Amino acid sequence: EHQILSPLSCLREYGTYWLLEFDLPLVNKKDIKITSDENSISVEAKL
Numbered sequence: 060e061h062q063i064l065s066p067l068s069c070l071r072e073y074g075t076y077w078l079l080e081f082d083l084p085l086v087n088k089k090d091i092k093i094t095s096d097e098n099s100i101s102v103e104a105k106l
Contacts, residue, residue: 067082083104090105
């Protein structure tokens with residue numbers, strides 16, 4: 060079963076690039092999957 064959570068996040072624009080920060084407590088880095096396309100970014104994590 061999947062749950063959808065909205066973690067604390069911060070989006071900053073620095074001229075030619077963007078910085079996205081997510082607060083994912085209790086999640087191991089190896090369990091995070093980030094995908095993107097032209098219009099969206101998806102972050103998936105196993106708890």
